[in-house]
Amino acid sequence: MTYPFSTPTTVTKYEQITETPERAMVIFAHPDDAEIGAGATAALWASRGCEITYVQCTTGSSGSNDIEMTSERIVAIRAAEQRAAADAIGVSDIVILNHPDGELEADRVFLGEVVHALRKYRPQVVFTHDQHRVNGFQHRDHRHVGITVQDAIYPYARDHLHFSDQLVNGLEPYKVKHLFFWGADQSDVIVDVSDSVDTKIDALSKHESQIPGLSFGSDMDRRMRSRHEDAAKGYGFKYGEIFRRLTARA
Numbered sequence: 345m346t347y348p349f350s351t352p353t354t355v356t357k358y359e360q361i362t363e364t365p366e367r368a369m370v371i372f373a374h375p376d377d378a379e380i381g382a383g384a385t386a387a388l389w390a391s392r393g394c395e396i397t398y399v400q401c402t403t404g405s406s407g408s409n410d411i412e413m414t415s416e417r418i419v420a421i422r423a424a425e426q427r428a429a430a431d432a433i434g435v436s437d438i439v440i441l442n443h444p445d446g447e448l449e450a451d452r453v454f455l456g457e458v459v460h461a462l463r464k465y466r467p468q469v470v471f472t473h474d475q476h477r478v479n480g481f482q483h484r485d486h487r488h489v490g491i492t493v494q495d496a497i498y499p500y501a502r503d504h505l506h507f508s509d510q511l512v513n514g515l516e517p518y519k520v521k522h523l524f525f526w527g528a529d530q531s532d533v534i535v536d537v538s539d540s541v542d543t544k545i546d547a548l549s550k551h552e553s554q555i556p557g558l559s560f561g562s563d564m565d566r567r568m569r570s571r572h573e574d575a576a577k578g579y580g581f582k583y584g585e586i587f588r589r590l591t592a593r594a
């Protein structure tokens with residue numbers, strides 16, 4: 345039977361981001377999230393001289409399906425994998441907050457840690473999980489990172505009367521210019537990552553405990569590339585990485 349009404353179609357038009365900031369930060373819940381969400385853009389910008397800082401919020405201590413695996417062992421394995429992936433991307437610094445995997449709360453302690461990282465590294469652009477995504481299940485830690493990062497940027501890192509005890513030894517309030525969410529239901533910006541999608545796949549392949557069997561030419565490689573290819577259709581380049589962007593008022 346033919347559906348008797350016309351199906352609404354959404355024409356998604358992304359604004360293309362071509363500028364490279366001096367400093368950017370990727371704030372993520374678990375080892376591998378940063379590369380999945382923003383790896384190609386981070387690699388591209390790093391290659392153009394942007395200083396990239398990672399803030400890893402949990403240890404990834406629950407990330408194993410192997411019943412023989414212990415939390416201690418998986419934490420050590422994932423820390424080494426994340427370091428190798430970050431090196432492949434060209435990340436300058438990694439801040440590790442060490443919350444237990446699955447136990448990250450959007451509380452004042454975590455908020456203060458994110459505010460401190462923003463005030464210390466002063467990124468113009470921050471990437472994180474989209475806490476407002478409703479299209480499908482999402483890890484609780486991801487939601488808590490997303491909402492905490494958005495709150496940390498505005499108003500907490502910006503205003504000197506919030507976490508004012510941090511403002512010693514040269515640390516000052518800081519205003520982030522743009523917040524880019526990955527995994528959004530409705531993305532609105534795109535970055536041409538045709539030159540860096542290989543680096544993203546290479547970095548992701550370092551997370552062997554999480555994504556076994558990922559290598560150039562594998563099925564997973566093809567699936568990942570096709571997602572980036574689909575995003576870029578109609579834009580005149582081959583691969584795109586997409587985000588939902590919030591911009592602070594001047």
Ligand SMILES: [Zn+2]
Nearest residue numbers: 373374377483
């Ligand atoms: Zn995750």
